Amino acid sequence: MTLALGCIADDYTGASDLANTLTRAGLRTVQTIGVPADDLKLPEVDAVVVSLKSRSIEAGLAVSRSRAAEKWLRGRGASHVLFKICSTFDSTDAGNIGPVTDALRADCGEDVVLVTPAFPETGRTVYQGNLFVGAVPLNESPLKDHPLNPMHDSNLVRILARQSKTQIGLVDLATLSRGAQAVQARLAELSGKGVGAAIIDAVFDRDLETIGLVAAEHRLSVGASGIGLGLARALVSTGKVKSAAASSEQGAAVGGQVACLAGSCSQATLQQIANVERVMPVLRLDPDRILTGVNETQRALDWAKERLAKGPVLIASSATPADVAALQARHGRDAAGHAIEQTMADIAENLVKSGVRRLIVAGGETSGAVVDRLGIPGFLVGAEIAAGVPVLRAVGAAAGDMLLALKSGNFGGPEFFSDAIGLMR
Numbered sequence: 001m002t003l004a005l006g007c008i009a010d011d012y013t014g015a016s017d018l019a020n021t022l023t024r025a026g027l028r029t030v031q032t033i034g035v036p037a038d039d040l041k042l043p044e045v046d047a048v049v050v051s052l053k054s055r056s057i058e059a060g061l062a063v064s065r066s067r068a069a070e071k072w073l074r075g076r077g078a079s080h081v082l083f084k085i086c087s088t089f090d091s092t093d094a095g096n097i098g099p100v101t102d103a104l105r106a107d108c109g110e111d112v113v114l115v116t117p118a119f120p121e122t123g124r125t126v127y128q129g130n131l132f133v134g135a136v137p138l139n140e141s142p143l144k145d146h147p148l149n150p151m152h153d154s155n156l157v158r159i160l161a162r163q164s165k166t167q168i169g170l171v172d173l174a175t176l177s178r179g180a181q182a183v184q185a186r187l188a189e190l191s192g193k194g195v196g197a198a199i200i201d202a203v204f205d206r207d208l209e210t211i212g213l214v215a216a217e218h219r220l221s222v223g224a225s226g227i228g229l230g231l232a233r234a235l236v237s238t239g240k241v242k243s244a245a246a247s248s249e250q251g252a253a254v255g256g257q258v259a260c261l262a263g264s265c266s267q268a269t270l271q272q273i274a275n276v277e278r279v280m281p282v283l284r285l286d287p288d289r290i291l292t293g294v295n296e297t298q299r300a301l302d303w304a305k306e307r308l309a310k311g312p313v314l315i316a317s318s319a320t321p322a323d324v325a326a327l328q329a330r331h332g333r334d335a336a337g338h339a340i341e342q343t344m345a346d347i348a349e350n351l352v353k354s355g356v357r358r359l360i361v362a363g364g365e366t367s368g369a370v371v372d373r374l375g376i377p378g379f380l381v382g383a384e385i386a387a388g389v390p391v392l393r394a395v396g397a398a399a400g401d402m403l404l405a406l407k408s409g410n411f412g413g414p415e416f417f418s419d420a421i422g423l424m425r
């Protein structure tokens with residue numbers, strides 16, 4: 001297998017978002033969990049997205065895991081590697097986007113790396129280096145209340161400069177609108193000034209196509225699904241990849257019980273949970289009981305057991321920003337996040353043991369904890385439920401055939417859970 005594109009994603013929902021985008025743009029793509037073991041049977045593909053859970057861990061660990069993934073991808077022929085980050089640039093001043101970009105750039109000997117989280121299909125656009133979420137700057141969006149990495153600055157040049165050892169530059173929309181050569185010239189100018197990474201504006205998909213053409217000539221780029229779209233289109237339009245029709249083949253039905261788990265506290269997920277309460281039983285976990293060692297897992301399993309035979313259920317820890325802040329004040333941010341993620345993983349493990357075969361998880365860190373616990377090594381991409389969220393078919397899972405949907409907290413329409421169940425047969 002010679003890869004046309006190698007990707008390293010800093011969380012699992014982000015990886016499935018990117019795998020979905022690449023697949024829809026004509027690249028045969030597989031998502032792996034971590035660097036795959038040698039004996040994992042992968043189909044013939046154009047792109048591999050290696051999923052890491054490296055967004056919120058200590059920067060040194062994020063760097064070493066990303067480097068190992070890069071080495072594996074380059075060893076399979078990937079001349080270009082995309083480091084997939086969140087479209088809302090989720091990170092803290094301690095990292096990890098800057099440190100990982102610095103390290104991957106040093107490894108591949110790139111002068112200057114293009115960076116953009118733009119993903120217009122989901123309302124993420126970048127102008128003059130400022131990230132917008134829908135109509136508002138990042139720091140005014142619901143991301144200001146994220147439980148792990150609240151975003152208080154919308155200027156990406158400034159944010160990345162705080163995380164990175166290199167100088168950060170900007171390629172603005174006016175330059176981009178003059179085409180690929182103008183972008184190349186600007187990169188050469190920035191490189192001459194010692195700039196190692198440049199935020200590039202992008203508002204429409206056509207901007208991403210120009211960015212993709214330039215990026216494809218380099219060894220490394222950093223961004224969200226939008227730059228993935230640009231790279232995929234460039235690989236197809238330059239004939240480096242023969243476009244594969246995005247398969248509408250869903251494979252054999254999996255059947256089995258259906259459960260949804262929500263650990264995201266995003267505004268979108270809170271609304272989706274409220275809406276689904278009309279059509280299925282919803283259990284709200286008590287985070288204080290989880291943090292004080294009361295067995296919430298058993299309560300959830302007993303509750304679910306009575307209901308699962310009759311239809312799908314949803315179990316949520318999700319809470320409003322005020323409740324999240326209060327819990328964190330009592331127990332600490334990291335301790336709260338970790339304990340709730342592990343409880344979700346305990347619940348998922350037991351639900352799967354008792355027959356759940358279709359699982360929908362809301363939240364990136366939450367999905368990471370659940371998928372790790374289930375020991376799933378990889379996924380094939382199926383139908384698209386919502387922008388950035390595909391149906392995933394597990395490959396090599398101990399539990400056998402399973403369908404999952406890993407939803408980024410912010411993604412999906414108001415009826416996301418019902419939409420997902422409708423497509424997971």
Ligand SMILES: Nc1ncnc2c1ncn2[C@@H]1O[C@H](COP(=O)(O)OP(=O)(O)O)[C@@H](O)[C@H]1O
Nearest residue numbers: 147264317319324337340341363364365366409
């Ligand atoms: N009620 C709660 N209070 C505090 N933290 C919570 C609560 N429920 C979930 N969390 C934590 O919030 C984080 C949500 O992050 P994540 O799962 O990545 O969602 P998103 O996709 O919205 O970023 C997780 O670490 C999760 O354990």
Ligand SMILES: O=C(O)[C@@H](O)C(=O)COP(=O)(O)O
Nearest residue numbers: 013014017086087364408409
């Ligand atoms: O790019 C995006 O917005 C998503 O693919 C993503 O990374 C989601 O992260 P979470 O919101 O933490 O799930």
